[in-house]
Amino acid sequence: MGESRNQAATPELLHYRPWRGAFRPPIASVWPIARVALMSLFRKWMFWVIYVLGLLIFLLFFFGQYLLSWAQTQAGETEVQLGGWGRTNPRQLIQLFRGLLKLDGGPQTYHNFFSYQGYIVMIVLALAGSILIGNDLRFGSLPFYLSKPLSRWHYLLGKGLAVAVFINLMTTVPALLLYAQWGLLESWDYFYERFDLLLGILGYGAVLTVTLTLLLLATATWLRRTVPLIMTWTTLFFFFRLLASALVDGLRFSPRWRLIDLWNSTSLIGRTCLGVPPRPMAFANQPPWHEAALILGGVSLLCLIYLIRRIQAVEIVR
Amino acid sequence: MPDLLDSPDSGRGDRPLTAGLDLSFHETINPNHSLTVAAPTAAPLLLCQRVSKWYGPVIGVNQVTLELRSGITGLVGANGAGKSTLLRLITGHLRPDLGCIQVRGWDAWSTEARQHVGYCPETDAFYEEMSGRQFVESMARLCGYSRREARKRTEAVLERVGMAGRAERRLRGYSKGMRQRIKLAQALLHDPELLVLDEPLSGIDPVGRWEFIRLFRDLAALGKCLLISSHELEELEKLTDHIAIMAHGRIAAVGTVAQIRDRLDNHPLLIRIDVRGHSHAEHGNEREARRLAAALLKLRDVVGVELLDSPPDESVDPVLVRARNPQRFFQELTHLVLEEWYEIARLETLDDSTQAVLGYLLRGCSA
Numbered sequence: 001m002g003e004s005r006n007q008a009a010t011p012e013l014l015h016y017r018p019w020r021g022a023f024r025p026p027i028a029s030v031w032p033i034a035r036v037a038l039m040s041l042f043r044k045w046m047f048w049v050i051y052v053l054g055l056l057i058f059l060l061f062f063f064g065q066y067l068l069s070w071a072q073t074q075a076g077e078t079e080v081q082l083g084g085w086g087r088t089n090p091r092q093l094i095q096l097f098r099g100l101l102k103l104d105g106g107p108q109t110y111h112n113f114f115s116y117q118g119y120i121v122m123i124v125l126a127l128a129g130s131i132l133i134g135n136d137l138r139f140g141s142l143p144f145y146l147s148k149p150l151s152r153w154h155y156l157l158g159k160g161l162a163v164a165v166f167i168n169l170m171t172t173v174p175a176l177l178l179y180a181q182w183g184l185l186e187s188w189d190y191f192y193e194r195f196d197l198l199l200g201i202l203g204y205g206a207v208l209t210v211t212l213t214l215l216l217l218a219t220a221t222w223l224r225r226t227v228p229l230i231m232t233w234t235t236l237f238f239f240f241r242l243l244a245s246a247l248v249d250g251l252r253f254s255p256r257w258r259l260i261d262l263w264n265s266t267s268l269i270g271r272t273c274l275g276v277p278p279r280p281m282a283f284a285n286q287p288p289w290h291e292a293a294l295i296l297g298g299v300s301l302l303c304l305i306y307l308i309r310r311i312q313a314v315e316i317v318r
Numbered sequence: 319m320p321d322l323l324d325s326p327d328s329g330r331g332d333r334p335l336t337a338g339l340d341l342s343f344h345e346t347i348n349p350n351h352s353l354t355v356a357a358p359t360a361a362p363l364l365l366c367q368r369v370s371k372w373y374g375p376v377i378g379v380n381q382v383t384l385e386l387r388s389g390i391t392g393l394v395g396a397n398g399a400g401k402s403t404l405l406r407l408i409t410g411h412l413r414p415d416l417g418c419i420q421v422r423g424w425d426a427w428s429t430e431a432r433q434h435v436g437y438c439p440e441t442d443a444f445y446e447e448m449s450g451r452q453f454v455e456s457m458a459r460l461c462g463y464s465r466r467e468a469r470k471r472t473e474a475v476l477e478r479v480g481m482a483g484r485a486e487r488r489l490r491g492y493s494k495g496m497r498q499r500i501k502l503a504q505a506l507l508h509d510p511e512l513l514v515l516d517e518p519l520s521g522i523d524p525v526g527r528w529e530f531i532r533l534f535r536d537l538a539a540l541g542k543c544l545l546i547s548s549h550e551l552e553e554l555e556k557l558t559d560h561i562a563i564m565a566h567g568r569i570a571a572v573g574t575v576a577q578i579r580d581r582l583d584n585h586p587l588l589i590r591i592d593v594r595g596h597s598h599a600e601h602g603n604e605r606e607a608r609r610l611a612a613a614l615l616k617l618r619d620v621v622g623v624e625l626l627d628s629p630p631d632e633s634v635d636p637v638l639v640r641a642r643n644p645q646r647f648f649q650e651l652t653h654l655v656l657e658e659w660y661e662i663a664r665l666e667t668l669d670d671s672t673q674a675v676l677g678y679l680l681r682g683c684s685a
Contacts, residue, residue, distance in 0.1 A: 023462030139443035147437035
């Protein structure tokens with residue numbers, strides 16, 4: 001040890017100056033955690049196939065709206081012959097297409113868009129749950145986070161933020177782009193007259209974000225592995241949907257049985273947020289939206305309680 | 319059992335205070351000792367007080383009391399002794415069921431305490447798609463640094479652990495040694511006062527080990543406190559002679575290896591003394607060895623003497639002595655040698671290495 005003491009007496013200094021600034025508060029570490037999680041999501045090439053699919057859906061809506069709007073400006077007042085079916089005004093024909101395809105900047109347009117993108121989001125989240133949080137618990141990456149000056153809440157907030165950013169990048173942000181596009185194509189008055197749609201888009205996005213984020217964090221913390229996570233999500237969002245449909249439509253049970261279908265519940269609330277007019281036949285078999293909201297709120301609360309208990313449990317470190 | 323905290327010669331020169339030796343598993347720190355959380359700078363760097371942790375019905379850490387201020391302390395013990403649990407408690411990953419752990423006066427569970435602690439875990443589960451530089455920089459951001467400062471710190475620590483030139487590669491392609499370096503780099507980022515290292519030398523090549531040992535010594539010389547859990551006892555001995563031995567969830571002993579060895583009364587120290595006889599006498603060596611053995615048996619701390627066969631190519635006769643209270647024995651031996659004028663060719667203690675001490679203690683604990 002004498003030799004070591006002599007060597008230790010002339011230390012080789014670390015190559016950085018002492019830190020004299022103030023450390024940022026632990027809440028500032030939430031974004032870096034989310035950033036790392038998002039990077040790990042975007043690094044998986046397999047997911048890019050699904051992202052491209054989501055992009056195609058967005059482009060379909062975007063250029064659909066654009067082409068129909070452009071075609072309407074090009075159409076004259078002269079009536080055209082439609083084969084043997086008679087003559088019609090092209091503008092009316094385009095208007096008919098817009099109505100049929102729901103590419104008219106109305107509430108149904110955004111609801112459809114959210115529904116299609118929602119499927120993509122569900123698939124990615126089911127696959128990515130273990131990457132985002134499960135593997136940290138399973139393989140022991142958590143000590144790297146928790147040895148830094150932040151709490152478990154900041155860790156979960158960071159992961160939750162990553163999920164929330166991803167959901168909104170896939171749904172709310174492109175929906176807002178469609179909203180902006182329609183206003184620019186048609187009339188600036190659209191932004192003023194249909195401001196409720198903007199709020200509806202944000203509301204629907206918020207419902208999806210809160211519900212899916214909490215559900216993913218809870219299930220990924222609980223199950224950790226990819227396959228059980230996919231099976232659970234498939235059960236929740238696919239088999240329960242089939243079961244609800246069989247019970248209500250097939251066996252004529254109370255429409256309240258549809259409440260076991262969480263995806264239907266989010267859709268119901270989304271319709272309410274956007275102000276989608278009810279379709280008499282299809283909507284007759286639906287429960288009221290406030291019951292769906294109660295169920296989603298209950299599920300979110302349960303997930304939150306589970307996460308609180310899990311955070312307090314010391315076994316979080318394996 | 320006497321307590322090293324009370325003994326005047328217990329502390330090392332560069333270590334103001336260390337926890338006490340506790341072979342009989344009773345407490346060494348006054349439980350009424352009050353702590354001033356409001357004035358963290360006055361508090362010891364690490365203070366564990368009667369810390370216990372259960373995993374269901376199994377106790378992981380049992381009434382552990384430990385206090386560290388500076389220098390390097392090795393944490394050794396058999397598998398399942400509770401070392402990793404203790405490290406996790408100290409780094410705030412686990413919360414004790416009983417007792418308290420404080421770092422600079424802050425509860426180890428708090429974020430304030432973690433600003434003083436750097437942790438290098440045993441597991442190396444990284445995000446394999448990231449490069450070493452990206453990983454360390456991400457960790458730097460979690461420490462509370464701005465992006466610019468985080469980059470600077472990252473480059474500094476990567477250079478310090480010898481990874482600056484290899485940090486662009488993805489983590490999945492790293493060897494075990496490179497992973498250890500990256501783990502150490504992320505622990506050093508915020509220049510912590512207390513470094514908790516779980517098996518830091520595992521999987522590192524000899525050159526790398528020497529570099530790490532030098533780095534640890536440098537850090538200790540800069541006033542840092544290092545708590546190193548390791549099974550590499552030989553390497554640990556090169557680093558420090560101050561160890562904490564854990565057995566069955568308890569701190570069985572804390573102190574320098576010599577101090578702990580001195581207290582092992584049930585295991586007299588084995589000392590080999592090679593005696594060289596007077597050259598003019600026939601069988602001079604053997605006669606001298608017998609004379610020394612007889613004299614040694616008269617010493618109060620000697621419990622046994624054995625005459626060994628001489629080595630074929632050496633003109634010495636070895637005597638094997640078993641003695642209690644080594645400190646007093648060596649004083650009396652010195653007097654004896656000077657008075658009787660024995661020519662001692664070599665004096666060697668055979669079982670005072672960390673390995674031997676650990677073996678005695680663990681056997682004692684399991685008995």
